[in-house]
Amino acid sequence: MIIAAAEPHDVTKLLAFREEAAAWLRSLGSDQWSRPYPADKLLATIEAGTVFMLRDGHTTAGTITLTPDAEAGLWTNGELTELSMFVNKLTVAREYAGQDLGGRLLDWAGDRAHRVGAQWLRLDAWTTNEALQRYYLAHGFHHVRTVREGDAVNGGPRVSGWLAQREARPADHGFADRAPTPERLRFAA
Numbered sequence: 145m146i147i148a149a150a151e152p153h154d155v156t157k158l159l160a161f162r163e164e165a166a167a168w169l170r171s172l173g174s175d176q177w178s179r180p181y182p183a184d185k186l187l188a189t190i191e192a193g194t195v196f197m198l199r200d201g202h203t204t205a206g207t208i209t210l211t212p213d214a215e216a217g218l219w220t221n222g223e224l225t226e227l228s229m230f231v232n233k234l235t236v237a238r239e240y241a242g243q244d245l246g247g248r249l250l251d252w253a254g255d256r257a258h259r260v261g262a263q264w265l266r267l268d269a270w271t272t273n274e275a276l277q278r279y280y281l282a283h284g285f286h287h288v289r290t291v292r293e294g295d296a297v298n299g300g301p302r303v304s305g306w307l308a309q310r311e312a313r314p315a316d317h318g319f320a321d322r323a324p325t326p327e328r329l330r331f332a333a
């Protein structure tokens with residue numbers, strides 16, 4: 145399987161992918177991802193080079209967004225002094241579930257974060273989804289804090305999230321990595 149940066153024409157595929165995940169989440173009784181993701185916002189993240197596709201031939205097996213930009217209102221100024229990369233929108237296609245592809249995508253992200261000099265791989269998971277939180281704990285993440293709507297830090301918007309992190313470290317994820325190596329510490333500027 146190959147991991148590569150998403151291209152603008154992948155927007156449609158990624159939106160369909162998100163819809164597939166949302167339908168599965170609804171079937172589990174979760175309200176996670178019940179609102180459609182705005183296409184313009186997704187395109188902007190693709191153009192910023194932060195969205196990656198896991199391809200199996202012509203099929204998309206998964207996607208992950210990895211960015212140096214923290215979502216406003218979640219992480220404190222103190223935490224943001226520690227160099228970090230943030231994982232968003234990790235998704236594995238249902239037909240590929242159960243093979244720990246998500247774990248390998250997290251290893252790829254941690255390895256890439258390490259290569260650019262980050263100390264932490266961080267994420268925020270759906271506040272009410274304990275099964276998803278258990279998934280991250282089982283993959284070596286530590287719960288940092290749960291931010292609830294109204295507690296936003298740094299004067300950020302009303303957001304919530306179950307914040308977690310693990311050390312960014314080298315890993316053998318086993319994918320053919322076609323994503324150009326990022327410059328070290330782009331976030332240090």
Ligand SMILES: CC(C)(COP(=O)(O)OP(=O)(O)OC[C@H]1O[C@@H](n2cnc3c(N)ncnc32)[C@H](O)[C@@H]1OP(=O)(O)O)[C@@H](O)C(=O)NCCC(=O)NCCS
Pocket residue numbers: 165169172174176232233234235236237240241242243244245246247267268269270273275276279
């Ligand atoms: C999270 C994800 C990428 C992991 O992919 P994976 O490594 O192939 O792992 P699986 O899909 O087999 O899931 C592993 C376990 O976590 C559970 N799980 C994963 N995401 C979940 C979620 N959002 N809500 C509830 N349970 C979830 C699965 O049901 C499964 O449980 P089981 O072992 O009891 O069967 C994938 O499950 C997915 O796309 N989930 C939906 C989107 C999502 O929540 N992404 C995370 C955003 S922060």
